[in-house]
Amino acid sequence: MALKLVIGNKNYSSWSFRPWIGLRAAGIRFDEEVIPLYVDAASKAQILAHSPAGKVPILIDGDVRVWESLAILEYAAEKFRDAHLWPSESKARAHARAISSEMHAGFVPLRGECGMNMWRPPAKKDLSPEAQANVARIQTIWAETRARYGAGGPFLFGKFTAADAMYAPVVSRFETYAIDVSAPVADYMRAMIALPAWQEWRRAALNETWVIPKFEDNYPDVARLKADAA
DSSP: OOEEEEEOOTTTOHHHHHHHHHHHHTTOOEEEEEOOTTSOHHHHHHHHHHOTTOOSOEEEETTEEEESHHHHHHHHHHHOGGGOOSOSSHHHHHHHHHHHHHHHHOOHHHHHHSOOOTTSOOOOOOOOHHHHHHHHHHHHHHHHHHHHHOTTSSBTBBBOOHHHHHHHHHHHHHHHTTOOOOHHHHHHHHHHHTSHHHHHHHHHHHHOOOOOGGGOTTHHHHHHHHHHHO
16 A cells, blocks of 8 residues: 655645655655645645644555654654665764754744745745844754765765755745855755755646735735636
C-alpha cells in the first residue's frame, strides 16, 4: 500500500510543503490528497477525518497516521533508511535535528508577517524588528551549517536532507518578499529552487485557483487575476 500525504493548498501551506518536498526529493513514492484550507466546514471535516489534530499535513501509511511536518520526516527517515533523510555522521545529524527543531518551534514573527505565497510577485515589505532578527538568525544558521557540513554539495549538509525540507518554505519567503541575503545564502537558495521537486510544487501552486484573503496583502488584485486565469 502506497503512502498518502494529505496536504493543504500548495500556494500557501508551508507546513505541507516541508514533508512533501522532503519525500519527493528523497525519491520516496507517495500519493497526495489536497484539501483546500479555510474554505468551509466541509474541508475542516475532511481534515478531521484523517487526524484529530485538525491540521495538515498528515501522512497515512496503512493504519498509521502521522501529523506534524517534522514527525512525518522522522517517520520517513526511519522507514526509508536508504533515502538518508538525515546526515549519516552523528555530529552532523545532531546539528540537523537541532536546526530543524528550531525552525519547527520558532521564527513566529517572520512566519506571521511573510506568509508563504508563491503566487505573489516578488516585492519587499516592511518587516518588524523581530522579523528582521529572524531573518538574520536564519541566514546565520544556513551560512554556518554550509561552512561546517556542506562541502559535499549545495545543500545545508552537502546532500539534501530533512533539514533542507524544513527550511524550504523560508527559502520561498525570502524569494517572495525580496529579502536581502548574503552571497552564500543566495547560492543555497538557488540550489533549493532548482530542485525538480521544488519546480513541481511551484507549478501546481501557480495553477491553483483558491484564494485565501487573509494571506494576501493585495487581495482584490489577486482575486481578480486568479479569476481571469481560471
